[in-house]
Amino acid sequence: MDVKTVCLGVLTLGDATGYEIRKMFEDGPFQYFTDAGFGSIYPALNKLHGEGLVTCEQQSQSGRPDKKVYSITQAGREYFTEAIRDAPGPDKFRSDFLLGLFFEHFLPRDLIVGAVDERIAWYRAKLEKMRCCDRSGWGTGPVFVNEFGQAVYAAALAFLEESRPKLAEAGDKPNKTQAAE
Amino acid sequence: MDVKTVCLGVLTLGDATGYEIRKMFEDGPFQYFTDAGFGSIYPALNKLHGEGLVTCEQQSQSGRPDKKVYSITQAGREYFTEAIRDAPGPDKFRSDFLLGLFFEHFLPRDLIVGAVDERIAWYRAKLEKMRCCDRSGWGTGPVFVNEFGQAVYAAALAFLEESRPKLAEAGDKPNKTQAAE
DNA sequence: TGCTTTTTATATCGAACCGATATAAAACAT
DNA sequence: ATGTTTTATATCGGTTCGATATAAAAAGCA
Numbered sequence: 363m364d365v366k367t368v369c370l371g372v373l374t375l376g377d378a379t380g381y382e383i384r385k386m387f388e389d390g391p392f393q394y395f396t397d398a399g400f401g402s403i404y405p406a407l408n409k410l411h412g413e414g415l416v417t418c419e420q421q422s423q424s425g426r427p428d429k430k431v432y433s434i435t436q437a438g439r440e441y442f443t444e445a446i447r448d449a450p451g452p453d454k455f456r457s458d459f460l461l462g463l464f465f466e467h468f469l470p471r472d473l474i475v476g477a478v479d480e481r482i483a484w485y486r487a488k489l490e491k492m493r494c495c496d497r498s499g500w501g502t503g504p505v506f507v508n509e510f511g512q513a514v515y516a517a518a519l520a521f522l523e524e525s526r527p528k529l530a531e532a533g534d535k536p537n538k539t540q541a542a543e
Numbered sequence: 544m545d546v547k548t549v550c551l552g553v554l555t556l557g558d559a560t561g562y563e564i565r566k567m568f569e570d571g572p573f574q575y576f577t578d579a580g581f582g583s584i585y586p587a588l589n590k591l592h593g594e595g596l597v598t599c600e601q602q603s604q605s606g607r608p609d610k611k612v613y614s615i616t617q618a619g620r621e622y623f624t625e626a627i628r629d630a631p632g633p634d635k636f637r638s639d640f641l642l643g644l645f646f647e648h649f650l651p652r653d654l655i656v657g658a659v660d661e662r663i664a665w666y667r668a669k670l671e672k673m674r675c676c677d678r679s680g681w682g683t684g685p686v687f688v689n690e691f692g693q694a695v696y697a698a699a700l701a702f703l704e705e706s707r708p709k710l711a712e713a714g715d716k717p718n719k720t721q722a723a724e
Numbered sequence: 725t726g727c728t729t730t731t732t733a734t735a736t737c738g739a740a741c742c743g744a745t746a747t748a749a750a751a752c753a754t
Numbered sequence: 755a756t757g758t759t760t761t762a763t764a765t766c767g768g769t770t771c772g773a774t775a776t777a778a779a780a781a782g783c784a
Contacts (some may be wrong), residue, residue: 379763411737
């Protein structure tokens with residue numbers, strides 16, 4: 363799904379500035395299953411405006427760039443409704459951390475264990491964020507997605523926590539001499 | 544991690560053509576945590592060649608483009624070893640399927656249930672692929688990564704299988720009248 | 725044997741996207 | 755008072771994605 367369509371989706375929830383849309387991707391409910399930076403969002407909003415799928419109310423402010431609040435139009439709503447109808451592509455999990463672990467034999471043991479510890483902390487923090495936000499008032503869709511995210515992240519975290527001792531232990535032994543089994 | 548570095552990583556496992564590298568990303572052990580298409584791989588290999596990080600043995604063939612087998616050089620190995628040392632960015636899970644579910648109220652119930660069924664089948668197939676491949680002869684890194692992948696994908700699958708009845712049920716009731724719990 | 729489909733294999737091109745960077749005031753903290 | 759974080763827009767170069775083109779060998783099948 364391109365950034366244009368995702369922005370349109372966010373705008374179905376209410377008017378927003380580009381900055382606010384970005385925040386949704388960073389902290390909000392869209393957090394873990396989609397993403398886009400300013401470099402994609404602002405051009406996308408411009409294009410949407412050009413196509414009449416959103417309107418823009420410009421609040422001029424002295425000494426700094428205008429604040430631009432975008433609203434979805436009827437045409438925009440229809441476009442979005444069409445767009446999410448077609449079959450979604452495959453889910454993707456991408457991890458440079460795992461790439462590092464795949465080539466674990468290129469790295470010193472302490473660096474690996476450190477990376478795992480860091481990743482455990484990261485997953486814990488993310489899960490916390492996903493769990494503790496106020497879900498009252500959320501519809502079934504957002505709740506479903508949030509719970510899906512929790513399930514997946516919790517599984518990743520559990521696997522890392524479980525593996526950590528084994529990884530650290532392997533480092534205590536003389537290099538490359540793995541005990542059978 | 545950019546495509547150049549990942550290709551270099553693959554080449555530490557043995558010589559390969561661009562096509563073979565692509566296959567690794569599609570079916571092989573890199574399957575679920577990284578990806579790159581031809582449009583990225585071929586230019587990446589050219590750049591690596593220009594930088595002396597790989598060599599290329601060209602086997603000219605009559606009537607079709609030369610087969611180019613790439614090998615990593617000592618400089619390439621050193622470059623790669625450096626590259627995987629620096630701290631990896633955050634893991635990313637991206638899903639247009641979940642975007643659709645988030646905006647579930649824009650879609651007819653049967654389409655949603657259909658999408659969920661399709662996704663269940665997709666996760667089952669992926670898991671199968673990850674499970675049944677011959678892991679004898681794999682090092683600890685690849686095994687770790689494979690098991691991590693299985694854990695994550697299994698969690699996603701379990702969540703979907705568990706949720707499916709609830710989703711289908713909600714559709715049997717008159718639209719938007721959700722019985723309290 | 726002859727036909728079709730799949731697999732092997734390279735390559736390009738435009739559109740989309742990411743990350744870094746620039747700017748600047750208000751709000752908050754120390 | 756001074757520094758940091760937050761609000762807010764925007765661009766630009768490099769990277770990457772997806773679609774498309776080409777073509778022969780291999781494999782399936784009738």
